[in-house]
Amino acid sequence: MKAAAEFVVESPDVVYGPEAIEAQYEYRTTGVSREGGVLKEANYYGSLTQASTVSLGLDAEGQEVFVPFSALLPMVAPNDLVFDGWDISSLNLAEAMRRAQVLDWGLQEQLWPHMEPLRPRPSIYIPEFIAANQSVRADNLIPGTRAQQLEQIRRDICDFRSKAGLDKVIVLWTANTERFCEVVPGLNDTAENLLRTIEVGLEVSPSTLFAVASILEGCAFLNGSPQNTLVPGALELAWQRRVFVGGDDFKSGQTKVKSVLVDFLIGSGLKTMSIVSYNHLGNNDGQNLSAPPQFRSKEVSKSSVVDDMVQSNPVLYAPGEEPNHCVVIKYVPYVGDSKRALDEYTSELMMGGTNTLVLHNTCEDSLLAAPIMLDLVLLTELCQRVSFCTDADPEPQSFHPVLSLLSFLFKAPLVPPGSPVVNALFRQRSCIENILRACVGLPPQNHMLLEHKMERPCLRQGQPVAPAYAGPCKKGSAPTAPNGCVGDANGHTKAEAPQMLTT
Known part of the structure; x- marks a missing residue:
């Protein structure tokens, strides 16, 4: 190796003087934080079926035994699901992931090669049903009349089923909130009128076209947005075809908390008189909801969540009396998918007192909704394999096509005609749990634990008595x-x- 010769650094950051060399140097290093030496692994946190448990009963020592929810009955493994879909935007899923800015950058880099080959099929775009600001995304469209668009969706479903070799297809609407569609006699009030409306090209929303296409192909359809996609004609068509439908509007963040808190307040004998809910978010959902017609759909969905709890307590509320309930949603681009929800609950106490609760909830909107979508698909598929019979009616029958069992997962749950609407979250969860328990011959969970509340121990024969x-x-x-x-x-x-x- 040769000895280094003299050299001069020519740089504006280096100054040679008679006695010293002055250099301006920017030092960079990397700081690493250790998280207990544990590598983060993929999970299904937020999923009822994959990340929660149920109590089977008591063991020999009188202690409750809990098992995963998914262990109650055989369910489809979530990793076995096959995905396809439509979008009015032509971006592949990798580019859409980068645009959404939901996942951490490092995770995006890992997922990129898996997401890039996935590209959505063209979808239906009817400008008057969603906000005008969505037009910049609309570059992947199905042309033609409403009837032609309907037939294309049906062909897409058949193509997906055939190429993927699937036994079942379930269609889940996760697209933009639409404005409400007016229910008009002769237009969409019956299955026959709705099909005729599509044929002649009268008013019908894109989501309703997807619902009709799904039902005609024998595929369950679930509406994750707040608009009235399942108009009476669509519900009648589902009944005629014995195809499951469910909705409306994923219950993920603020509304889920509200359904718990109001149930607690009224169940505790506190008369809740004012509920004010404020939201701001910056994702595309927020941008679409900045238009008044689309916001109105969401407002209706969010406001109805406490109705059954109020009506359940005539001691507190006179007939027709209800709390003041105000919902506000604002679009703030900077916060992105990190939705901020602020709630104020004011309740009357005894002797003229009042109690006010104020909550701030930061909801990662998409990450809360994704496991709900998974649960909806898994539970719907499970329900397609369940049948009942009774002593009075020995002929096996399925659930009603309007799958109200899914109410736990929807803000404004659809129920069969004449059925009560339940919004209280724990009653909704108990419904799912107890029906699944019944399918394996287990009694409903009643939380009495009576054996632990009696004066004298009630133990099995052969066990020691305290x-x-x-x-x-x-x-x-x-x-x-x-x-x-x-x-x-x-x-x-x-x-x-x-x-x-x-x-």
Whole structure:
């Protein structure tokens, strides 16, 4: 190796002086944080079927045994699902992922080669049903009349089923919120009139065209947006064809919290009189909702979520009385998919008092909705394999085509005509859980745990019986409970424990 010769650095950042060399140097390094040495792995957090559990019952020690929700009945493995779809935007899924800016950049880089080959099929664009600001995306369209567009969607479904070798196809509407479609006698009030309307090219929304195409192909259709896609004619067609339909509007963030909180307030005997919900978000959903007709669809969907809870308590609310309920949604591009939800709940107390709760909820909109979409598909497919019969009607029958079992996952759940609408979240979840339990012969979950609440133990034969204490139980002689309590009353160490006679 040769010895280095003298050299001069020619740079505006280096100055040679008679006594020193002055260099302006920008030092860069990389900071790494260790997260316990654990690599993050893919998961299904947020999914009812994949990330929650149910109680089977009590074991020999009287402790509850929990199993994954998906273990109750055989369900399709989510990794076995095959995807296809339509979009008015021609971007492949990798480019759409980058435009949406939902996933971390590192994850996008890993997913890019898997997403880039996936490109949506052309879709239906009817400008008057969505906001005008969506026109810049509309470059991947199905041409022709409404009838021709309907037939193309049907061909797409058949093509997908054939090429992928599928037994079942379920169509899920996840596209933009549309304005409400007026229900007009002779236009969309019956299946016959709706099909005629499509044939002659009268008013029908894109989502309704997809619903009709799905039903005609025998595919379940689920509406994840708030508009009235499933007009009476579409519901009648589903009944005639015995095809499942469900809706409306994914229940993911603010509304899910509201359905829990109002149920808690009214169930606790507090008279909730004012509910004010404010949202701002910056994704394409927010941009579309900035148009008044589309916002109105969302407002109706969000506002109806407390109705059944109010009507369930005539002690608090007189007939026709209900809380003031205001919903506001604003488009703020900077926050992107990170939707901010602020809620204020004001309730009346005894003796003229009031109670106000204020919540701030940052919802990753798309990441909350994605597992709900998964649950909808898995539960719908499961319901297609369930049949019932009774002593009075021994002929096996399926669920009603309007699949109200899915209410837990929708803001404004559709139910069969004449059926009560349930919005209270835990009642909705119990419905799903108990029906699945019934399918394997398990009794409904009632949370009584009566064996732990009786004066004398009620144990199975052959199990030891806990010894009873003779005489009154005084402070100082009380046994220590599992929670550490030694009989002190309400934290007052000088208080004498209540006397309990035992046998």
